[in-house]
Amino acid sequence: MEDMLVVKNVSKKLGDFYLNDVSLSLPKGYIMGYIGKNGAGKTTTINIINHLINPDCGSVTINGISYKDNPVLYKEQIGYVGDESYFPPEFKIKDVKKVLKMFYKSFDEKKFDEIVEREGLSKDKKIKDFSRGMNVKLMFATVLSRETKILILDEATNGLDPIAKDSLMTTLQEYIEDGEKSIFFSTHVVSDLEQIADFVVMIENGKLVINEQKEELLENYLIVKGNESELKGLEGNLLGKKSNDYGFEAMIKADCADEFGNKFIFEKPNIEQIAIHLLRA
Numbered sequence: 028m029e030d031m032l033v034v035k036n037v038s039k040k041l042g043d044f045y046l047n048d049v050s051l052s053l054p055k056g057y058i059m060g061y062i063g064k065n066g067a068g069k070t071t072t073i074n075i076i077n078h079l080i081n082p083d084c085g086s087v088t089i090n091g092i093s094y095k096d097n098p099v100l101y102k103e104q105i106g107y108v109g110d111e112s113y114f115p116p117e118f119k120i121k122d123v124k125k126v127l128k129m130f131y132k133s134f135d136e137k138k139f140d141e142i143v144e145r146e147g148l149s150k151d152k153k154i155k156d157f158s159r160g161m162n163v164k165l166m167f168a169t170v171l172s173r174e175t176k177i178l179i180l181d182e183a184t185n186g187l188d189p190i191a192k193d194s195l196m197t198t199l200q201e202y203i204e205d206g207e208k209s210i211f212f213s214t215h216v217v218s219d220l221e222q223i224a225d226f227v228v229m230i231e232n233g234k235l236v237i238n239e240q241k242e243e244l245l246e247n248y249l250i251v252k253g254n255e256s257e258l259k260g261l262e263g264n265l266l267g268k269k270s271n272d273y274g275f276e277a278m279i280k281a282d283c284a285d286e287f288g289n290k291f292i293f294e295k296p297n298i299e300q301i302a303i304h305l306l307r308a
Protein backbone atom coordinates (compact mmCIF):
# COMPACT_ATOMS: atom_id res chain seq x y z
CA MET A 28 0.00 0.00 0.00
CA GLU A 29 1.30 3.42 -0.94
CA ASP A 30 1.24 6.02 1.83
CA MET A 31 -0.42 9.41 1.42
CA LEU A 32 0.66 10.86 4.77
CA VAL A 33 3.83 9.90 6.61
CA VAL A 34 4.68 11.54 9.94
CA LYS A 35 8.07 10.33 11.14
CA ASN A 36 9.45 10.82 14.67
CA VAL A 37 7.95 14.28 15.07
CA SER A 38 8.55 16.06 18.39
CA LYS A 39 7.71 19.59 19.47
CA LYS A 40 8.01 21.46 22.76
CA LEU A 41 5.38 24.17 23.36
CA GLY A 42 5.61 25.68 26.85
CA ASP A 43 5.23 22.75 29.21
CA PHE A 44 3.61 20.54 26.55
CA TYR A 45 5.73 18.01 24.69
CA LEU A 46 4.60 16.28 21.50
CA ASN A 47 6.70 13.19 21.91
CA ASP A 48 8.11 11.29 18.93
CA VAL A 49 4.89 10.94 16.92
CA SER A 50 5.04 8.57 13.93
CA LEU A 51 2.13 7.45 11.79
CA SER A 52 1.38 6.54 8.22
CA LEU A 53 -1.91 6.75 6.36
CA PRO A 54 -2.18 4.75 3.12
CA LYS A 55 -3.92 6.08 0.01
CA GLY A 56 -7.64 5.34 -0.08
CA TYR A 57 -8.11 5.19 3.71
CA ILE A 58 -9.46 7.26 6.59
CA MET A 59 -7.57 7.69 9.86
CA GLY A 60 -9.33 8.86 13.02
CA TYR A 61 -7.17 10.81 15.49
CA ILE A 62 -8.59 10.88 19.00
CA GLY A 63 -7.49 12.17 22.38
CA LYS A 64 -8.61 14.26 25.32
CA ASN A 65 -8.57 18.08 25.38
CA GLY A 66 -4.97 19.25 25.25
CA ALA A 67 -3.58 15.83 24.23
CA GLY A 68 -1.81 17.29 21.18
CA LYS A 69 -4.18 16.71 18.23
CA THR A 70 -4.20 20.29 16.93
CA THR A 71 -0.44 20.60 17.46
CA THR A 72 0.07 17.50 15.28
CA ILE A 73 -2.27 18.95 12.63
CA ASN A 74 -0.54 22.33 12.72
CA ILE A 75 2.75 20.56 12.04
CA ILE A 76 1.22 18.57 9.14
CA ASN A 77 -0.24 21.81 7.76
CA HIS A 78 3.20 23.40 8.17
CA LEU A 79 1.82 26.17 10.37
CA ILE A 80 4.44 25.31 12.97
CA ASN A 81 7.82 23.65 12.55
CA PRO A 82 8.59 20.50 14.53
CA ASP A 83 11.76 20.48 16.66
CA CYS A 84 12.66 17.25 14.89
CA GLY A 85 11.14 14.67 12.58
CA SER A 86 9.56 14.94 9.14
CA VAL A 87 6.20 14.97 7.34
CA THR A 88 5.50 14.00 3.74
CA ILE A 89 2.25 14.15 1.78
CA ASN A 90 2.11 11.98 -1.31
CA GLY A 91 5.87 11.60 -1.00
CA ILE A 92 6.52 15.38 -0.96
CA SER A 93 7.84 17.37 1.99
CA TYR A 94 7.13 21.10 2.45
CA LYS A 95 10.81 21.77 1.76
CA ASP A 96 10.66 19.86 -1.57
CA ASN A 97 7.81 21.97 -2.98
CA PRO A 98 5.95 24.33 -0.62
CA VAL A 99 3.21 25.28 -3.12
CA LEU A 100 2.38 21.72 -4.19
CA TYR A 101 2.58 20.51 -0.57
CA LYS A 102 -0.06 23.04 0.51
CA GLU A 103 -2.23 22.54 -2.59
CA GLN A 104 -2.55 18.85 -1.85
CA ILE A 105 -4.15 19.57 1.54
CA GLY A 106 -7.81 20.37 2.07
CA TYR A 107 -8.03 21.58 5.68
CA VAL A 108 -11.27 22.08 7.60
CA GLY A 109 -11.17 23.17 11.25
CA ASP A 110 -14.00 23.94 13.63
CA GLU A 111 -14.40 27.54 12.49
CA SER A 112 -14.40 29.59 9.30
CA TYR A 113 -11.14 31.32 8.44
CA PHE A 114 -12.77 33.89 6.13
CA PRO A 115 -13.40 37.47 7.31
CA PRO A 116 -16.84 37.81 8.95
CA GLU A 117 -17.97 40.48 6.45
CA PHE A 118 -17.41 38.13 3.48
CA LYS A 119 -20.29 36.78 1.39
CA ILE A 120 -20.14 33.65 -0.80
CA LYS A 121 -19.01 35.71 -3.82
CA ASP A 122 -16.01 37.07 -1.85
CA VAL A 123 -15.03 33.56 -0.76
CA LYS A 124 -15.13 32.52 -4.42
CA LYS A 125 -12.86 35.39 -5.44
CA VAL A 126 -10.26 34.34 -2.85
CA LEU A 127 -10.39 30.66 -3.86
CA LYS A 128 -9.99 31.59 -7.55
CA MET A 129 -6.99 33.72 -6.71
CA PHE A 130 -5.21 31.18 -4.51
CA TYR A 131 -5.97 27.76 -6.00
CA LYS A 132 -5.21 26.78 -9.57
CA SER A 133 -7.51 23.78 -9.35
CA PHE A 134 -10.54 25.66 -7.96
CA ASP A 135 -13.67 24.50 -9.82
CA GLU A 136 -16.23 27.32 -9.67
CA LYS A 137 -19.06 25.19 -11.08
CA LYS A 138 -18.52 22.50 -8.46
CA PHE A 139 -18.41 25.13 -5.71
CA ASP A 140 -21.69 26.67 -6.91
CA GLU A 141 -23.29 23.22 -7.02
CA ILE A 142 -22.30 22.45 -3.42
CA VAL A 143 -23.44 25.89 -2.21
CA GLU A 144 -26.78 25.32 -3.93
CA ARG A 145 -27.18 21.75 -2.64
CA GLU A 146 -26.38 22.77 0.93
CA GLY A 147 -28.75 25.73 0.77
CA LEU A 148 -26.07 28.30 1.73
CA SER A 149 -27.36 31.83 1.38
CA LYS A 150 -25.60 34.03 -1.18
CA ASP A 151 -26.98 37.18 0.45
CA LYS A 152 -25.89 36.61 4.03
CA LYS A 153 -22.54 37.61 5.45
CA ILE A 154 -20.45 34.82 6.97
CA LYS A 155 -20.86 36.36 10.42
CA ASP A 156 -24.61 35.70 10.08
CA PHE A 157 -24.15 32.04 9.09
CA SER A 158 -25.02 29.44 11.72
CA ARG A 159 -22.18 27.22 12.95
CA GLY A 160 -23.41 24.34 10.78
CA MET A 161 -23.59 26.61 7.70
CA ASN A 162 -20.01 27.69 8.31
CA VAL A 163 -18.92 24.04 8.44
CA LYS A 164 -20.75 23.37 5.16
CA LEU A 165 -19.08 26.39 3.55
CA MET A 166 -15.63 25.22 4.68
CA PHE A 167 -16.28 21.78 3.18
CA ALA A 168 -17.49 23.42 -0.06
CA THR A 169 -14.15 25.26 -0.32
CA VAL A 170 -12.05 22.08 -0.06
CA LEU A 171 -14.31 19.78 -2.08
CA SER A 172 -14.34 22.17 -5.04
CA ARG A 173 -10.63 21.93 -5.72
CA GLU A 174 -8.22 19.07 -6.36
CA THR A 175 -6.70 17.83 -3.13
CA LYS A 176 -4.99 14.61 -2.11
CA ILE A 177 -5.78 14.62 1.59
CA LEU A 178 -8.49 16.13 3.76
CA ILE A 179 -7.26 17.14 7.18
CA LEU A 180 -10.21 17.65 9.48
CA ASP A 181 -9.82 19.09 12.99
CA GLU A 182 -13.08 18.73 14.93
CA ALA A 183 -14.70 19.68 11.64
CA THR A 184 -18.05 18.01 12.27
CA ASN A 185 -18.83 20.19 15.32
CA GLY A 186 -22.09 22.02 14.83
CA LEU A 187 -23.60 19.72 12.21
CA ASP A 188 -27.03 18.28 12.86
CA PRO A 189 -27.33 14.47 12.61
CA ILE A 190 -28.71 14.55 9.05
CA ALA A 191 -26.00 16.92 7.81
CA LYS A 192 -23.39 14.77 9.56
CA ASP A 193 -24.69 11.60 7.96
CA SER A 194 -24.60 13.23 4.54
CA LEU A 195 -21.04 14.45 5.21
CA MET A 196 -19.94 10.91 6.14
CA THR A 197 -21.19 9.73 2.72
CA THR A 198 -19.31 12.60 1.03
CA LEU A 199 -16.12 11.64 2.88
CA GLN A 200 -16.44 8.03 1.79
CA GLU A 201 -16.94 9.16 -1.82
CA TYR A 202 -13.82 11.33 -1.53
CA ILE A 203 -11.57 8.31 -0.92
CA GLU A 204 -13.45 5.98 -3.28
CA ASP A 205 -10.92 6.08 -6.13
CA GLY A 206 -8.16 4.84 -3.80
CA GLU A 207 -5.95 7.85 -4.55
CA LYS A 208 -6.90 10.14 -1.67
CA SER A 209 -7.01 9.92 2.12
CA ILE A 210 -8.60 11.60 5.13
CA PHE A 211 -7.00 12.43 8.49
CA PHE A 212 -9.84 13.10 10.88
CA SER A 213 -9.38 14.46 14.41
CA THR A 214 -12.41 14.41 16.69
CA HIS A 215 -13.74 14.19 20.22
CA VAL A 216 -16.84 12.49 18.90
CA VAL A 217 -15.55 8.94 18.80
CA SER A 218 -18.84 7.61 17.39
CA ASP A 219 -18.20 9.61 14.17
CA LEU A 220 -15.03 7.72 13.42
CA GLU A 221 -16.49 4.41 14.55
CA GLN A 222 -18.55 4.62 11.38
CA ILE A 223 -15.91 5.59 8.82
CA ALA A 224 -12.33 5.26 10.08
CA ASP A 225 -10.12 2.45 8.81
CA PHE A 226 -7.30 3.31 11.23
CA VAL A 227 -7.52 4.64 14.77
CA VAL A 228 -4.73 6.63 16.36
CA MET A 229 -5.04 7.83 19.93
CA ILE A 230 -2.82 10.44 21.57
CA GLU A 231 -2.44 10.96 25.31
CA ASN A 232 -0.23 13.68 26.83
CA GLY A 233 1.61 14.20 23.55
CA LYS A 234 2.37 10.50 22.97
CA LEU A 235 0.59 7.98 20.74
CA VAL A 236 -0.98 5.17 22.75
CA ILE A 237 -2.92 3.44 19.94
CA ASN A 238 -2.02 3.24 16.26
CA GLU A 239 -3.93 0.35 14.70
CA GLN A 240 -6.42 -0.74 12.08
CA LYS A 241 -9.90 -0.27 13.50
CA GLU A 242 -10.98 -3.87 12.94
CA GLU A 243 -7.84 -5.22 14.67
CA LEU A 244 -8.32 -2.83 17.55
CA LEU A 245 -11.90 -4.02 18.02
CA GLU A 246 -10.69 -7.65 17.99
CA ASN A 247 -7.87 -7.01 20.45
CA TYR A 248 -9.90 -6.01 23.50
CA LEU A 249 -12.85 -7.28 25.54
CA ILE A 250 -14.96 -5.71 28.26
CA VAL A 251 -15.12 -7.93 31.34
CA LYS A 252 -17.73 -7.62 34.09
CA GLY A 253 -18.15 -9.55 37.29
CA ASN A 254 -17.69 -9.85 40.99
CA GLU A 255 -14.54 -8.34 42.53
CA SER A 256 -14.12 -11.29 44.89
CA GLU A 257 -13.50 -13.61 41.90
CA LEU A 258 -10.62 -11.47 40.64
CA LYS A 259 -7.81 -12.86 42.82
CA GLY A 260 -4.53 -12.74 40.90
CA LEU A 261 -6.14 -11.33 37.75
CA GLU A 262 -6.08 -7.62 38.66
CA GLY A 263 -2.89 -6.99 36.67
CA ASN A 264 -4.76 -7.69 33.41
CA LEU A 265 -7.46 -5.06 33.98
CA LEU A 266 -7.47 -1.75 32.11
CA GLY A 267 -9.55 1.18 33.37
CA LYS A 268 -11.45 -0.72 36.07
CA LYS A 269 -14.59 0.88 37.48
CA SER A 270 -16.38 -0.58 40.50
CA ASN A 271 -19.91 -0.15 41.79
CA ASP A 272 -22.19 -1.86 44.33
CA TYR A 273 -22.89 -4.70 41.91
CA GLY A 274 -19.34 -5.54 40.84
CA PHE A 275 -16.74 -4.18 38.47
CA GLU A 276 -16.27 -3.42 34.78
CA ALA A 277 -12.90 -3.24 33.06
CA MET A 278 -11.22 -3.91 29.73
CA ILE A 279 -8.73 -6.71 29.05
CA LYS A 280 -6.60 -7.79 26.11
CA ALA A 281 -8.70 -10.40 24.28
CA ASP A 282 -5.84 -12.92 24.33
CA CYS A 283 -5.90 -13.17 28.13
CA ALA A 284 -9.65 -13.96 28.33
CA ASP A 285 -8.92 -17.68 28.93
CA GLU A 286 -7.21 -16.88 32.24
CA PHE A 287 -10.49 -15.43 33.52
CA GLY A 288 -12.51 -18.63 33.08
CA ASN A 289 -16.30 -18.66 33.10
CA LYS A 290 -17.04 -16.60 36.21
CA PHE A 291 -17.18 -13.33 34.27
CA ILE A 292 -19.24 -11.76 31.50
CA PHE A 293 -17.38 -10.72 28.35
CA GLU A 294 -18.57 -8.20 25.77
CA LYS A 295 -17.04 -6.77 22.61
CA PRO A 296 -16.23 -3.09 23.12
CA ASN A 297 -16.77 -0.26 20.66
CA ILE A 298 -14.04 2.31 19.93
CA GLU A 299 -15.47 4.75 22.48
CA GLN A 300 -15.29 2.12 25.26
CA ILE A 301 -11.73 1.20 24.25
CA ALA A 302 -10.73 4.87 24.37
CA ILE A 303 -12.39 5.46 27.74
CA HIS A 304 -10.84 2.40 29.38
CA LEU A 305 -7.37 3.08 28.04
CA LEU A 306 -7.50 6.72 29.11
CA ARG A 307 -8.72 5.70 32.55
CA ALA A 308 -6.00 3.05 32.94
Ligand SMILES: Nc1ncnc2c1ncn2[C@@H]1O[C@H](COP(=O)(O)OP(=O)(O)OP(=O)(O)O)[C@@H](O)[C@H]1O
Nearest residue numbers: 041042043044063064065066067068069070071072
Ligand atom coordinates in the same frame (compact mmCIF):
# COMPACT_ATOMS: atom_id res chain seq x y z
N1 LIG B 1 1.88 28.18 21.42
C1 LIG B 1 1.76 27.42 22.51
N2 LIG B 1 2.50 27.70 23.61
C2 LIG B 1 2.41 26.94 24.73
N3 LIG B 1 1.61 25.86 24.84
C3 LIG B 1 0.87 25.54 23.78
C4 LIG B 1 0.89 26.31 22.57
N4 LIG B 1 0.04 25.73 21.68
C5 LIG B 1 -0.51 24.66 22.32
N5 LIG B 1 0.00 24.54 23.57
C6 LIG B 1 -0.35 23.51 24.55
O1 LIG B 1 -0.15 22.24 23.94
C7 LIG B 1 -1.09 21.32 24.46
C8 LIG B 1 -1.74 20.56 23.32
O2 LIG B 1 -2.64 21.43 22.65
P1 LIG B 1 -3.47 20.96 21.37
O3 LIG B 1 -4.23 22.16 20.90
O4 LIG B 1 -2.55 20.30 20.41
O5 LIG B 1 -4.45 19.87 22.00
P2 LIG B 1 -5.71 19.16 21.38
O6 LIG B 1 -5.52 17.70 21.57
O7 LIG B 1 -5.97 19.64 20.00
O8 LIG B 1 -6.85 19.67 22.37
P3 LIG B 1 -8.41 20.05 22.11
O9 LIG B 1 -9.11 18.76 21.91
O10 LIG B 1 -8.78 20.72 23.39
O11 LIG B 1 -8.46 20.96 20.92
C9 LIG B 1 -2.03 22.09 25.35
O12 LIG B 1 -1.64 21.90 26.70
C10 LIG B 1 -1.82 23.52 24.93
O13 LIG B 1 -2.03 24.39 26.01
